[in-house]
Amino acid sequence: MKILLDHDGLVLYQESYFNATLEEITKDITWRNDTITMFGKTYPQPRLTAWHGDLDLAYSYSKIKMISPGWTPKLFEIKNRLEIDLKTKFNSVLVNYYRNGLDHMSYHSDNEKELGTNPIIASLSFGEKRKFLLKHRFEKSLAPLQFELSSQSLLVMKGELQHFWVHKIAKSTKIKDPRLNLTFRFIHN
Numbered sequence: 029m030k031i032l033l034d035h036d037g038l039v040l041y042q043e044s045y046f047n048a049t050l051e052e053i054t055k056d057i058t059w060r061n062d063t064i065t066m067f068g069k070t071y072p073q074p075r076l077t078a079w080h081g082d083l084d085l086a087y088s089y090s091k092i093k094m095i096s097p098g099w100t101p102k103l104f105e106i107k108n109r110l111e112i113d114l115k116t117k118f119n120s121v122l123v124n125y126y127r128n129g130l131d132h133m134s135y136h137s138d139n140e141k142e143l144g145t146n147p148i149i150a151s152l153s154f155g156e157k158r159k160f161l162l163k164h165r166f167e168k169s170l171a172p173l174q175f176e177l178s179s180q181s182l183l184v185m186k187g188e189l190q191h192f193w194v195h196k197i198a199k200s201t202k203i204k205d206p207r208l209n210l211t212f213r214f215i216h217n
C-alpha cells in the first residue's frame with residue numbers, strides 16, 4: 029500500500045482494492061437518516077448512514093446510538109478479506125452514503141472510547157470520487173492534506189492518527205452522483 033501520511037499516525041492507500049459496484053454493496057443495507065443537534069438546533073445528518081456488524085453490537089457517536097442488525101453477505105465478504113490482508117479483526121462497519129456533493133462529513137476524529145486507544149480503521153469507497161482532508165489538531169501552521177478517494181479504493185488509518193489529526197469529506201456543488209463509504213472498525217464494548 030502507498031503511504032499518504034506517516035507523521036503522528038499512519039495513513040495508507042490502495043487503489044482498486046475491492047471490485048464491486050455501489051449497487052452490489054448497498055443491497056440489504058438498513059439505512060438511517062438520524063438527526064444531529066448543533067447550537068440547540070436539530071438537523072438531519074447531511075448523508076445517510078447504516079451500522080452493520082456482529083449481531084446486536086452497539087455503537088454511539090454524536091449522541092446517536094445504533095444497534096447492529098447483523099452483517100449483509102457483501103459486507104461480511106469484505107470484512108473477511110480485510111482481516112486477512114490487514115492481519116487484524118473487525119466486528120462492525122459504519123456505512124456512509126453521500127447522495128451528492130452537498131452531502132458531507134465535517135472535521136472529526138474517530139476517537140470514541142469503544143474504539144480503543146489507537147484503532148485501525150479500514151475505509152473503502154465506491155462511486156463518485158470525493159476529497160478527503162486531514163488536518164493536524166495542534167500544528168496549526170500545517171496546511172490540511174487533501175486526497176481524492178477513488179471508487180473501489182482502500183484507505184487505512186492507524187497508529188496515533190486519531191489523537192493528532194481530524195478528517196473530513198468536503199462539500200462540492202459540482203458533484204451530482206453518489207458515493208458510498210464503508211469504515212470497518214473493532215468495537216470493544
Ligand SMILES: O=C(O)CCC(=O)C(=O)O
Nearest residue numbers: 122124133138197209211
Ligand atoms: O466517507 C469517508 O471517507 C469518511 C468517513 C468517516 O470519516 C468516518 O466514518 O468517520
